[in-house]
Amino acid sequence: MNTQKPITKVAIVGGGSSGWMAAAMVSRFLGPQLDITLIESSAIGTVGVGEATIPPIRTFNNVLGIDENEFLRRTGGTIKLGIEFENWGRQGDRYMHAFGDIGRNLGFTGFHHYWLRGQQSGEAHNYWDFSLNYRAAKNHRFQPLETIPNTPLCGLVHAYHFDAGLYAQLLREYSEARGVKRIDGTIQQVHQHPDTGEVTELTLADGQQLDAELFIDCSGFRGLLIKETLKVEFDDWSHWLPCNRALAVPSETAAQTTPYTRAIAHEGGWQWRIPLQHRNGNGLVYCSDFLSDDQASTRLLDNLDTPALGEPRPISFTTGRRRQQWHKNVIALGLSSGFLEPLESTSLHLVQSGIVRLIKHFPHRGLQSAVIDEYNRQSQDEFEKIRDFIILHYHLNQKHDSPFWRACRESDKPDSLLRRIELFRTSGLVFREQDELFSETAWQQVFIGQGLIPEDYHPLANELPGAQLTEFFRNLNTTFERTVDQLSDHDAYLQQHAKATL
Ligand SMILES: Cc1cc2nc3c(=O)[nH]c(=O)nc-3n(C[C@H](O)[C@H](O)[C@H](O)COP(=O)(O)OP(=O)(O)OC[C@H]3O[C@@H](n4cnc5c(N)ncnc54)[C@H](O)[C@@H]3O)c2cc1C
Numbered sequence: 001m002n003t004q005k006p007i008t009k010v011a012i013v014g015g016g017s018s019g020w021m022a023a024a025m026v027s028r029f030l031g032p033q034l035d036i037t038l039i040e041s042s043a044i045g046t047v048g049v050g051e052a053t054i055p056p057i058r059t060f061n062n063v064l065g066i067d068e069n070e071f072l073r074r075t076g077g078t079i080k081l082g083i084e085f086e087n088w089g090r091q092g093d094r095y096m097h098a099f100g101d102i103g104r105n106l107g108f109t110g111f112h113h114y115w116l117r118g119q120q121s122g123e124a125h126n127y128w129d130f131s132l133n134y135r136a137a138k139n140h141r142f143q144p145l146e147t148i149p150n151t152p153l154c155g156l157v158h159a160y161h162f163d164a165g166l167y168a169q170l171l172r173e174y175s176e177a178r179g180v181k182r183i184d185g186t187i188q189q190v191h192q193h194p195d196t197g198e199v200t201e202l203t204l205a206d207g208q209q210l211d212a213e214l215f216i217d218c219s220g221f222r223g224l225l226i227k228e229t230l231k232v233e234f235d236d237w238s239h240w241l242p243c244n245r246a247l248a249v250p251s252e253t254a255a256q257t258t259p260y261t262r263a264i265a266h267e268g269g270w271q272w273r274i275p276l277q278h279r280n281g282n283g284l285v286y287c288s289d290f291l292s293d294d295q296a297s298t299r300l301l302d303n304l305d306t307p308a309l310g311e312p313r314p315i316s317f318t319t320g321r322r323r324q325q326w327h328k329n330v331i332a333l334g335l336s337s338g339f340l341e342p343l344e345s346t347s348l349h350l351v352q353s354g355i356v357r358l359i360k361h362f363p364h365r366g367l368q369s370a371v372i373d374e375y376n377r378q379s380q381d382e383f384e385k386i387r388d389f390i391i392l393h394y395h396l397n398q399k400h401d402s403p404f405w406r407a408c409r410e411s412d413k414p415d416s417l418l419r420r421i422e423l424f425r426t427s428g429l430v431f432r433e434q435d436e437l438f439s440e441t442a443w444q445q446v447f448i449g450q451g452l453i454p455e456d457y458h459p460l461a462n463e464l465p466g467a468q469l470t471e472f473f474r475n476l477n478t479t480f481e482r483t484v485d486q487l488s489d490h491d492a493y494l495q496q497h498a499k500a501t502l
Contacts, residue, residue: 003366007213008035011202012180013187013225014218015040017050017164018334018351020171022216024064025355027178030362036179037210039202041186046165047220047315047335049248051274051281052080052261052345053159054437055099060352064174072498074170075162076277079259079490081137083344087265088450090398095449096134096260097344100157102441103130103476109460112444116428116457118473121466125473127448132480133157137260141487148483156487159345161261161274161281166502183208190229198329199225214363215330223336226322230330233323234338240391240414241319242407243269243341247296247312248283251304259490263343265397266299267291268404272342273305277500280306285341290404317341325379326372331358338383343393346386349437353382378435385436388417389443395421396450421452428454 010026012019015038023038061071071077082098089095103111115127128134133156136142145155176182185204193200201211217225226232238244257275264271266284268291274281284300291299297312321338325331332338333354340346361375395413399405413421420443424430430443447454464472488496 002368005213005366007363007366008033009212010034010036010214010216011210011212012036012038012216012218013202014038014220014334014336015168015172015182016046016218016220016334017168017348018336019216019218020168020175021060021348021351022218022333022355022358023175023180024171024178025060025359026216027175027180028064029359031178031180033364035181036175037181037183037212038175039183039185039187039204039210042184043186046168048165048313049246049281049283049315050164050342050348051276052083052161052272052342054345054349055157055159056349056352056437057159066170066174069498071170072160072162072277072494073501075160075166076279076500076502077160077162077498078257078275078277078494079142080159080161080261081133081142081156081259083261083263084137085263085265085393085446085449088263088270088393088397090451093450095445096128096131096137097442097445097449098128098131098133098137099159100131100133100441101154102127102445104153106464107460109458110440110444112448113428113457113461114464114469114472116454117461118469119453120457121469123469123473125477127445130473130476130480132483135480135484136487137258139484139487140256140259140490141484142259142490142493143488145483145487148479151479153479158259161276163276163278183210187224190225192229196328197230199229213329216358217330217332217336218334220335221317221339223322223332225330226325226327226332226336230327232327232332234318235320235323236318237320237387238318239411240387241341241394242287242289243285243319244317245288245293245296246283246285246315246317247293247300248281248315249300249304249312250279250309251282252306252309253277253279254306257491257494261345264303265405266303267402268296270343271300271303277494278502279309280304282308284312285343287404321380321383324372324376325354326375329367331375333358337379340383340386340390343390344386344438346390346437350382350386353437354379382435382437384414384416385433385438388414388420389438389446391417392421392443392446393450396446396452398451421447424454425452426455428457
């Protein structure tokens with residue numbers, strides 16, 4: 001399908017996080033060449049969750065020119081240095097997927113090989129003692145720190161927790177200032193070209209008509225254009241990731257806001273806790289085959305750190321992805337493009353990378369099959385790698401008394417994941433594949449944190465004489481300890497630089 005018609009008019013369907021993120025980025029980069037309209041329905045509303053992020057969100061905001069402190073003030077935001085996983089390997093276990101590096105690689109040899117050697121030779125240290133992010137998170141410390149002065153070590157790597165509705169509001173102001181038009185109305189009819197099947201026009205409940213050449217479907221789980229109109233099929237991954245429900249409830253803010261997300265496993269799924277400046281975000285993700293809605297609600301409300309500020313709100317979902325995320329003249333972003341549960345806070349990142357990919361592949365001179373195919377290939381690859389990383393958390397559990405966790409451990413896994421597990425188990429090797437989101441350090445933390453200690457390590461780690469290995473660990477330990485001691489308290493930092501103005 002190749003057309004020579006230049007694209008000048010774009011309609012964004014939906015004003016949740018994905019719609020406004022798309023509007024902001026597309027108007028920032030392509031604004032002068034395009035006529036952009038966003039349609040959202042206040043009658044339908046948004047999914048209203050999506051408050052924990054990963055570090056690339058900083059690039060997104062930086063590229064838009066949004067000042068970090070202003071952003072935190074406007075969204076009630078806090079700093080996120082990692083995700084703490086509680087009860088995932090075994091009941092009572094605790095580890096963190098801390099952002100940033102752990103330790104220091106020497107030459108070609110990753111730090112974890114030295115750590116593994118240390119474990120075997122009596123130099124046993126907690127792996128996370130060598131993570132600056134972990135130490136800062138657990139000590140409630142934060143301040144911007146790109147590198148540790150006078151060392152080759154990188155500093156803190158952070159993301160944010162924020163109020164999704166307030167972020168969308170901020171991006172709306174940004175986009176409208178760059179010419180994006182907004183319509184509040186409900187789309188009732190979608191018109192297609194009789195020959196090509198491309199979407200041509202939308203009719204709203206009040207009779208308004210909107211035509212465009214390119215449509216960005218940000219309409220949420222409903223997938224108004226990609227699913228309901230173009231009937232693009234969905235690859236259902238619920239046999240690998242069986243959780244299919246969530247309950248979300250805000251609660252009062254805690255006395256101290258932790259600079260990390262908590263993901264606490266329970267008998268039929270897990271619970272999140274996301275601290276904001278003005279409230280906590282909480283939710284329970286579960287599989288309805290193993291936990292009833294009533295049980296889930298009780299579990300959630302009984303396990304809040306602070307009093308609830310309302311009733312739990314149910315959300316149903318199916319894990320998987322749209323087979324083509326770009327079909328004809330429709331590109332799906334956000335929940336309409338697929339869904340991976342929020343265990344590693346990846347959904348907004350997928351929106352972000354989808355938008356960047358769209359800008360790179362933008363069909364200025366018309367639609368080209370080769371361009372669409374490449375966009376879809378990259379999107380699929382990205383989804384699959386993140387999927388494997390999330391499945392790993394469920395698979396590597398040793399909880400033998402729970403039917404849910406037993407099923408998660410024993411069910412089939414994608415070959416791509418099994419290969420990685422076997423490689424790490426036998427050799428300690430792990431590699432980041434091209435353009436993959438999660439780093440080698442991220443994979444190692446989940447492997448080690450959930451009890452998969454490799455049988456071997458790289459022999460190059462033996463080249464360091466024993467005394468130097470001891471010295472190496474001691475120096476790193478001292479450096480991280482001293483650095484953390486000098487950092488600001490997280491709450492004090494927010495109070496001074498980014499106190500919420502809500
Ligand atoms: C339980 C849960 C927890 C999550 N937690 C995280 C997290 O911690 N981190 C993270 O990155 N992501 C998270 N996500 C994902 C995140 O919430 C979404 O990726 C994000 O909110 C984007 O949603 P959206 O904009 O695609 O859809 P929505 O927010 O549902 O927005 C859809 C928009 O389409 C509009 N619309 C729909 N139909 C019509 C119509 N007929 N006419 C006009 N407008 C219409 C709606 O009004 C709305 O504006 C979570 C998701 C779930 C379900």
